[in-house]
Amino acid sequence: VKKIGKVVAGTIEGDLHDIGKNLVCMMLKGAGFEIIDLGVDVKPEEFVEAAKGAKPDILVISALLTTTMLNMPRVIEELKKAGIRDDVKVLIGGAPVSQTYAEEIGADGYSPDSSAAVELARRLVS
Known part of the structure; x- marks a missing residue:
């Protein structure tokens, strides 16, 4: 499969749930994205360091708990502090999250499931 983009993904700090993130990563990989999976309980600073190093097109942040x-807006704030917010799309x-929440925190998109995440990711890199 031809690579169409690079994604750094992780479950936000304090959350140990990874089934949804893993499904999204598998679907994105199958669609041609290179995946860097940071795992679970990922601190905002770790997302930023990974974004600096890997230079992904998209940063995927997952949460199962309200x-x-x-902690999701903290990632976006840290990206801004690092001066790289405009270099990466945040999905x-x-x-517990929604499109409204995505807009409130300044994310570039929200996906309710893994197949919608693939379509949104494709749009974000095209």
């Missing part, structure tokens, strides 16, 4: 989704997903 208490951990509150969020997980049970």
Whole structure:
């Protein structure tokens, strides 16, 4: 499969759930994206360091818990502090998040499931 983009993905700090993230990563890989999976309980600073090093097209942040989704805006703030926010698209997903929340925190998109994540990722890199 021809590579169409690079994705750094992880489950946000405080959250150990990874089934949804893993499904999204598998689907994106099958669609031609190179995947760098940071795993679970990923601190905002770790997302930023990975973005600096890997220079992905898209940063995927997952959360299953309402208490951990509150850490998602911190990733975006850290990207801004590092001066790389405009260099990477931020896609969020997980049970407690929504398109409205994505807009509120300044993410570039939200996906309710893995197949929609692939379509959105394709649009973001085209």
